[in-house]
Amino acid sequence: MRILHSESSANWGGQEFRTLEQLRWLADHGHVVALAAPPGGVIAKRAEEAGIALYPIEFHGQFDPRAILRARRAVSAHGAQIVDCHGSRDGAAFAFARGLCPVIRSRHISQPLKGKLRRQLMWRWGCDHVIATAECVKHGLVDAGLVPSDRVTVIGEWAADAFFDTSRRQEHRAAVHREFSIPDKCPVVSVIGMVRDDKAQDVLIRTIDEMRRRGRTVVALIVGSAPIGQEAYERSLHDLMRELGLVDHVVFTGYRDDVPRLAQASDALVVTSRIEAQSRTVPQAFASVVPVVASRVGGVSELVTPGETGWLVEAGDVAGYADALAAIFDAPEEARRLTDHARHYAERHLTQAGKMALTVALYETLVSNKNT
Numbered sequence: 001m002r003i004l005h006s007e008s009s010a011n012w013g014g015q016e017f018r019t020l021e022q023l024r025w026l027a028d029h030g031h032v033v034a035l036a037a038p039p040g041g042v043i044a045k046r047a048e049e050a051g052i053a054l055y056p057i058e059f060h061g062q063f064d065p066r067a068i069l070r071a072r073r074a075v076s077a078h079g080a081q082i083v084d085c086h087g088s089r090d091g092a093a094f095a096f097a098r099g100l101c102p103v104i105r106s107r108h109i110s111q112p113l114k115g116k117l118r119r120q121l122m123w124r125w126g127c128d129h130v131i132a133t134a135e136c137v138k139h140g141l142v143d144a145g146l147v148p149s150d151r152v153t154v155i156g157e158w159a160a161d162a163f164f165d166t167s168r169r170q171e172h173r174a175a176v177h178r179e180f181s182i183p184d185k186c187p188v189v190s191v192i193g194m195v196r197d198d199k200a201q202d203v204l205i206r207t208i209d210e211m212r213r214r215g216r217t218v219v220a221l222i223v224g225s226a227p228i229g230q231e232a233y234e235r236s237l238h239d240l241m242r243e244l245g246l247v248d249h250v251v252f253t254g255y256r257d258d259v260p261r262l263a264q265a266s267d268a269l270v271v272t273s274r275i276e277a278q279s280r281t282v283p284q285a286f287a288s289v290v291p292v293v294a295s296r297v298g299g300v301s302e303l304v305t306p307g308e309t310g311w312l313v314e315a316g317d318v319a320g321y322a323d324a325l326a327a328i329f330d331a332p333e334e335a336r337r338l339t340d341h342a343r344h345y346a347e348r349h350l351t352q353a354g355k356m357a358l359t360v361a362l363y364e365t366l367v368s369n370k371n372t
Contacts, residue, residue, distance in 0.1 A: 001363060002032045004080035006071070006094055008059035008087035010041035011227040012255075013194040014280050015108040018133075019043065019086050021160065023052050025356050034078045036071065036090065053078070059089035062122075067093040075100045082363050085127070095126030102128040102366040107137050110277040110298040113144050123147045128366055131155050131359070134278040134299025153362055156302070157278040158355040159287035159346055162260035166289055169264045176265035180251050182219050187329055190221040190266040192259055192281050193273075197233045199224075200295075200316065202240055203272040207321040209244045214322065216329070218249065223262055225255040263288045268328050274315050276300050285310070286346035289339045293324040303350075309342040 003026055007019050019035075020043060026033045027050075037044040039056035048054050055074035059067045071093040075083060084104045085091040091105045105127040113119060123130070123146035130152045132138040138152045177184055191204045201222050211218045226234035241250045256262060263269060269285040271294035278299040285292035286309065294300045295315040304310040311327070313320035328335045 002079050002081045004083045006036040006085045006090035008089035010038050012042035016043040036074045062092040068096045072097045102370045106131040108133050136299040158352045159283040163284045163287035172261045173265040187218045187267040189268045192223040195226040195234045196230045198275045200272040206318045210322040220250045223253045283350040286342035289343050291328045291335050
């Protein structure tokens with residue numbers, strides 16, 4: 001199948017990472033893929049490095065005539081049988097290519113949308129189908145009257161194969177402790193994702209301070225970098241760390257390509273987000289057999305079930321996070337029971353191969369319907 005994905009953001013985060021993972025998987029499994037994205041953006045550069053064809057398009061505003069024309073040209077030049085749009089601006093541009101092939105809108109975020117007339121037109125008539133990354137995302141679209149339920153398919157997050165390979169876990173743990181000068185027996189708790197205010201990494205810093213007040217020494221890894229516009233928030237995290245006297249307890253790793261290694265070296269992974277659809281960290285923790293403590297927001301509770309696969313805490317509840325981490329450290333056998341259960345769940349439901357099989361089946365159905 002000839003498949004074109006699009007992304008209008010120039011930043012790099014979970015949404016863009018998922019898009020690129022899909023493109024790589026599709027290419028590896030015999031499909032002819034390409035990406036339409038702003039030239040010079042991170043995803044454009046990474047796609048080209050991966051050998052994926054790029055159609056450079058600047059998406060200015062929702063209805064940029066130049067972007068619309070270039071979107072249609074990209075569909076024709078690639079011979080695309082289907083387009084999968086991941087952003088709002090590219091989704092608006094490719095809405096005008098529906099006459100050429102089916103167009104999908106992939107919705108990755110859980111922020112509510114109001115059913116304004118223009119938005120209703122774009123969601124109802126600007127795409128053939130919607131992929132939602134969580135049930136809560138689907139409900140948000142349907143409840144706002146933007147798209148009927150039967151035109152939304154939920155395909156949630158997954159863990160890449162590297163997270164399932166835990167054969168070098170002890171080696172990774174020792175290496176990460178050496179790299180960041182962490183004492184051997186000191187627990188490591190990691191938060192992985194863009195350094196952004198809605199990800200609320202400040203909650204983890206305050207949790208480490210709370211753990212210290214309780215007489216526990218824990219080191220936090222904040223894995224990720226700040227996107228454009230979030231530099232002040234990142235600086236505020238460094239200021240908070242220094243204000244609380246946690247310079248030796250909090251490590252900012254910056255952007256890393258070895259996330260599976262860092263995840264498996266951690267004693268717990270945390271999701272501190274104030275807003276979230278289905279955090280990528282959750283399936284990654286499940287696959288890595290690492291306990292996960294997550295905020296009870298968005299679609300996170302669709303995966304994390306207290307007492308079965310992990311721990312849920314109200315967003316911003318520092319004491320709640322500290323309580324959950326203490327439970328993990330104080331009752332390792334119970335923690336292992338939950339992580340084993342979560343691993344089995346991931347093996348059945350959260351592999352990339354399984355999620356991509358659902359995606360390709362949807363593509364094939366839409367293409368077949370368009371041709372009949």
